[in-house]
Amino acid sequence: MVGDSRRRVRATFAPVFSAPGPSDAASDPERSRLVAAVIRAAATVSMVLCAIWLVIALSLRWWPVVAVEFIGLASCALLLWLVAQGRLVAASHATMWTLLALILWITLLEGNVEGRPPVLHLYAACLAMIGYFIFANAPRRVPAGYAALCLLLFVSRELEWLALPSPFALDADASDLTRHVTFLAVFIMSLAMAKLFVRDVTAAERRLADVNRRLEVILETMLPRSVARRLRRGGRTFADAFPGVTILFADLVDFDARTKGLTAREIVALLDDVFTRFDELSEKWGVEKIKTMGTGYMAVAGIPEARSDHAQAVAHLALEMREASAALGLPIRIGINSGPVVAGVIGRKRFIYDLWGDAVNVASRMESQGLTGAIQVTDTTKEALGEAFRFDARGALELKGRGAVRAWLLLGENVGTVRSATEAS
Amino acid sequence: MSFEFVFTDVHFHRQRQRRVRRLLIVCNTIVLSGCIAWLVFGMSWRAWPIVAIQVGGIAASVVLAVVLRRRNVRLARHLILGTVLALLVGIMAVEGTAPGHPRVVHLYLVVVAVAAHLLLFDAPPRVPAAYAAVCFVIFVGREFGWLSVPPIMPLEPDAATSARHVTVVAFFAILLVLTRLFVIDIDAAGRQFALANQRLREMLENMLPDGVASRLSTEGHGFADAFPSCSVLYADIVGFTRMSAGKSPEEIVTLLNDIFSQFDDLVDEAGVEKIKTVGDAYMVAAGVPRPRADHAEALVSLAFRMREAAGGLGVALRIGVNTGPLVAGLIGRTRFIYDLWGDAVSLATQAETACEPGGIEITQMTLRELGGRFAVVPRPAVRRPGGAEVAAYVVTGPIETR
Numbered sequence: 001m002v003g004d005s006r007r008r009v010r011a012t013f014a015p016v017f018s019a020p021g022p023s024d025a026a027s028d029p030e031r032s033r034l035v036a037a038v039i040r041a042a043a044t045v046s047m048v049l050c051a052i053w054l055v056i057a058l059s060l061r062w063w064p065v066v067a068v069e070f071i072g073l074a075s076c077a078l079l080l081w082l083v084a085q086g087r088l089v090a091a092s093h094a095t096m097w098t099l100l101a102l103i104l105w106i107t108l109l110e111g112n113v114e115g116r117p118p119v120l121h122l123y124a125a126c127l128a129m130i131g132y133f134i135f136a137n138a139p140r141r142v143p144a145g146y147a148a149l150c151l152l153l154f155v156s157r158e159l160e161w162l163a164l165p166s167p168f169a170l171d172a173d174a175s176d177l178t179r180h181v182t183f184l185a186v187f188i189m190s191l192a193m194a195k196l197f198v199r200d201v202t203a204a205e206r207r208l209a210d211v212n213r214r215l216e217v218i219l220e221t222m223l224p225r226s227v228a229r230r231l232r233r234g235g236r237t238f239a240d241a242f243p244g245v246t247i248l249f250a251d252l253v254d255f256d257a258r259t260k261g262l263t264a265r266e267i268v269a270l271l272d273d274v275f276t277r278f279d280e281l282s283e284k285w286g287v288e289k290i291k292t293m294g295t296g297y298m299a300v301a302g303i304p305e306a307r308s309d310h311a312q313a314v315a316h317l318a319l320e321m322r323e324a325s326a327a328l329g330l331p332i333r334i335g336i337n338s339g340p341v342v343a344g345v346i347g348r349k350r351f352i353y354d355l356w357g358d359a360v361n362v363a364s365r366m367e368s369q370g371l372t373g374a375i376q377v378t379d380t381t382k383e384a385l386g387e388a389f390r391f392d393a394r395g396a397l398e399l400k401g402r403g404a405v406r407a408w409l410l411l412g413e414n415v416g417t418v419r420s421a422t423e424a425s
Numbered sequence: 426m427s428f429e430f431v432f433t434d435v436h437f438h439r440q441r442q443r444r445v446r447r448l449l450i451v452c453n454t455i456v457l458s459g460c461i462a463w464l465v466f467g468m469s470w471r472a473w474p475i476v477a478i479q480v481g482g483i484a485a486s487v488v489l490a491v492v493l494r495r496r497n498v499r500l501a502r503h504l505i506l507g508t509v510l511a512l513l514v515g516i517m518a519v520e521g522t523a524p525g526h527p528r529v530v531h532l533y534l535v536v537v538a539v540a541a542h543l544l545l546f547d548a549p550p551r552v553p554a555a556y557a558a559v560c561f562v563i564f565v566g567r568e569f570g571w572l573s574v575p576p577i578m579p580l581e582p583d584a585a586t587s588a589r590h591v592t593v594v595a596f597f598a599i600l601l602v603l604t605r606l607f608v609i610d611i612d613a614a615g616r617q618f619a620l621a622n623q624r625l626r627e628m629l630e631n632m633l634p635d636g637v638a639s640r641l642s643t644e645g646h647g648f649a650d651a652f653p654s655c656s657v658l659y660a661d662i663v664g665f666t667r668m669s670a671g672k673s674p675e676e677i678v679t680l681l682n683d684i685f686s687q688f689d690d691l692v693d694e695a696g697v698e699k700i701k702t703v704g705d706a707y708m709v710a711a712g713v714p715r716p717r718a719d720h721a722e723a724l725v726s727l728a729f730r731m732r733e734a735a736g737g738l739g740v741a742l743r744i745g746v747n748t749g750p751l752v753a754g755l756i757g758r759t760r761f762i763y764d765l766w767g768d769a770v771s772l773a774t775q776a777e778t779a780c781e782p783g784g785i786e787i788t789q790m791t792l793r794e795l796g797g798r799f800a801v802v803p804r805p806a807v808r809r810p811g812g813a814e815v816a817a818y819v820v821t822g823p824i825e826t827r
Contacts, residue, residue: 009646119527158593158594187564194603197611198546205434208621209434218625218628221758239679265649267649268756271756272757278757289759291701291762340674341674342674349692350763351631351632352762353760
């Protein structure tokens with residue numbers, strides 16, 4: 001059980017310290033893997049396109065095209081090698097320049113033929129998109145610079161500032177084929193890029209939701225849930241008065257003597273086992289753990305949400321805590337008192353939800369002046385518990401600065417009575 | 426304490442929704458002005474098919490404006506995609522399939538398919554995929570001339586060339602703008618992520634000492650270290666119970682908050698560790714979790730400053746300082762506190778309890794660590810939990826030697 005809870009805590013906290021911060025976004029391994037995959041895919045697709053064109057060019061004996069496609073194939077192979085080496089930034093720039101050179105070269109070969117508008121420069125539009133994708137972690141001027149180059153090439157071809165005679169006299173069929181392939185490729189590549197951007201945004205959103213969920217979990221680990229909610233809304237220190245709560249103090253009796261011979265780490269590991277068990281019991285009975293103090297444990301029912309059965313909940317918790325600690329061979333001393341308190345979060349750092357008031361001091365005295373293995377409660381708590389529990393009279397205790405206070409020892413539940421409202425609710 | 430617990434993922438989603446709405450308004454304005462301009466041309470040329478398309482476009486655009494005004498972004502984005510698709514089909518019909526005039530208008534379908542992915546960001550992925558499929562079918566149909574119709578209005582060669590230039594350059598520009606919008610979203614998400622993570626770290630740093638929070642990530646809870654030599658300070662407000670008698674509970678907590686917030690600042694300045702508050706008591710340690718040689722001196726100096734600060738608020742303190750070995754760590758699975766265990770802690774409380782109001786009482790172990798830098802006066806001995814007596818002293822002030 002303790003192992004489970006340790007694993008949970010590790011799982012919650014680990015990403016806080018491993019997740020990329022604002023400055024190390026470039027080292028985000030997930031994103032880098034995606035970029036590497038895209039470059040690999042782009043290089044592979046380009047290799048296929050080059051191969052197709054190589055075949056077409058070979059069959060039509062367009063030797064300059066054959067040469068270009070060979071160079072293209074070689075460049076794509078270089079890209080794949082760079083990615084395989086893990087040199088992603090170099091691979092990214094090499095990708096852009098290879099593709100730019102390729103587009104420039106094929107548009108030069110395409111040339112301008114009367115009555116046949118150029119089409120190959122359309123690839124430059126896709127290249128600009130690719131730049132924005134693979135340079136997602138670089139300063140924005142990097143992809144913007146590539147986009148500007150693409151735009152320049154694109155506009156100069158479209159408006160025929162870069163007009164050249166075509167080195168080939170393409171027949172109408174070949175020209176149509178070029179066009180169809182280009183248009184289809186442009187559609188598919190643009191769509192693929194859009195999908196990648198969507199994936200990027202979705203991944204970013206997922207990480208964002210994850211870090212926020214963790215913030216919530218950690219906050220609720222440190223503070224009661226409703227208090228955490230309130231802090232999240234208001235974000236201010238505050239304190240509230242509660243007219244009726246029940247406070248429990250527990251202390252492991254002679255813990256030092258019983259753990260003689262153990263190392264410091266072993267002692268704390270033992271304490272951790274005991275208190276983790278107490279934490280689970282507190283949760284079970286809906287009682288707020290406030291804090292531990294050395295070998296002491298403090299919990300309270302009736303805050304931050306008021307409840308009428310606060311005394312019953314604490315009585316059940318006390319009985320089960322006594323049982324649990326006895327099972328671990330560590331006798332415990334418990335003191336309980338009911339009354340009004342002020343509860344809140346104060347100070348600027350190491351904040352915890354804490355309680356103040358006379359009722360708290362009396363509860364603490366009930367514990368410190370209690371008996372080993374006993375649960376000592378005040379008159380107030382005994383009255384609140386009513387007939388459902390069995391008690392032994394302890395007599396009057398002299399409390400510092402308060403005079404005599406009548407105390408009782410809580411023995412257990414009255415057999416045969418209906419279980420408390422805690423379970424009914 | 427003041428934290429801004431804003432849920433950055435919710436914030437980001439709203440930001441995207443707002444951006445989509447703005448994008449829709451911009452698109453609608455472009456569609457409307459384009460339609461009006463073409464309506465004027467169409468009417469002047471008496472090209473009735475064009476007029477009909479533009480009237481349809483204007484009507485759709487007005488409907489869209491109404492929908493947007495009612496903030497129904499869900500409906501509006503389907504409307505704009507539908508309108509643009511219908512307009513494109515109309516324009517392609519007008520463009521027709523004339524021999525020698527390559528078709529280019531269908532390039533806009535690429536833009537529509539990309540824009541669908543941007544606009545329908547929170548819809549199931551199949552919705553933008555369906556738009557993309559429709560665009561692709563029309564695109565392929567047009568490209569291969571399966572959807573060939575005679576041009577309703579053949580353009581002159583010059584006009585056709587200009588129209589082509591406009592279409593192709595606009596295609597590039599719009600695609601680039603859409604890309605930039607994706608990048609803006611990604612950047613915004615990255616910024617929000619950094620912000621959320623930073624808040625998380627700040628919160629943990631507030632709750633736990635340096636280096637302890639990160640151990641939660643490797644060891645879970647229940648870890649501790651032994652420190653052979655460090656110092657513990659325990660400060661208690663004199664007569665707090667009596668003082669609180671005439672005050673409302675809220676006033677008392679406000680007073681405690683004022684005092685403890687000042688102490689928190691002093692602790693920060695001194696570079697020591699606040700451990701916790703216990704009721705009206707305040708506990709500090711030096712030499713944990715990072716060992717330091719001057720731990721006793723740091724705490725005694727802090728004690729003087731705390732006494733001064735409390736005096737400023739009209740409060741007297743009882744302060745006890747002790748030095749010795751202890752164990753520090755974190756236990757339990759909720760309400761984590763970096764806590765201390767050992768005789769050295771109990772002796773610090775003993776020294777505090779035995780102290781005169783307004784005094785700073787130390788044990789002989791602390792005195793030894795101080796190395797004669799403070800003047801002291803002997804006090805009755807305090808007892809260890811085991812029973813042995815330990816000499817105690819009250820510190821009167823620093824000795825100026827340097």
